[in-house]
Amino acid sequence: MRADALRRREALIEAACELVRTRHEDSIPLEAIAQRAGVGIATLYRNFPDRISLRHACAAHLFNEAVALLEEARDAMASAPATVVEEAWTDLMWSLVRLGLGAIVPVFVPTDVHELPEDLQAITARVLELLNEVASDAQRAGLLDPEIDGLTVLVGLFTASRPQVEGLNALVPDLEATMVKIYLRGLQPRTPQNPSVEASTPSAHCA
Structure with missing residues (x-):
């Protein structure tokens, strides 16, 4: 593919991701994506004959960005002191949030990941492999409960950062950041200073 054609294709992908990230919609008109990318609708269809492609x-694009972030974090965390691991882990979590996982994943990833093409399944497997590596380092540094694996961390992270209804955003300033902070604290191992979750469940109080 020629360099200019590749740039147009990448612009279309980035435009689609940005529109989903900011508008939180799963059926953005293809014309709006083409306009955002600065190309005509015919150029979009030459690159992507249908919405699925x-x-x-x-x-x-999203998974490859996640892989780059995870590889950087893995290299920083491996055999590093706990303070370095904590900084790299925290940076990784917030960088994944900034990718817009909460808005983008539900739109671009099917309910059954086995429906993805083989190349995408391979990237997904790489993401999970790296997640478990960094999760292991986070557990070593006391940042992550030993019972929580990398996949659970990721699923929880994009659940915590999913767009909320507008009324809730108006009630709680910086709602996404607040929810992510609460979630990250909840990932930490239970200690006497951080009591067991079970102790505060409704069933425990009702017993």
Whole structure:
């Protein structure tokens, strides 16, 4: 593919991701994506004959960005002191949030990941492999409960950062950041200073 054609294709992918990230919609008109990318609708269809092919390209873009972040964190955390691990872990979590996982994943990733093309399944497997590596280092540094694996961390992270209804955003300033902070604290191992979750469940109080 020629350099200019590749730039247009990448612009379309980035435009689609940005629109989903900011508008939180799963059916953004293809014309709006083309306009955002600064190309005509015919250029979009030359690159992506249907919406599914565009979604797969966006998923690959997102996963590859996640892989880059995870590899950077893994290299920083491996055999590092606890203070370095904590900084790298925290930076990784917030960098993944800034990717817009909460808004983008539900749109671009099918309910059954086995429906993805083989190349995307391979990238997904790489993401999970790296997640478990950094999770292991986070557990070593006392930042992550030993019972929680990398996949659970990721699923919880994009659940905590999913767009909320507008009324809730108006009631709680910086709602996304607040929810993510609460979630990250909840990932930490239980200690006498951080009591067991079970002790505060409704069933425990009702017993």
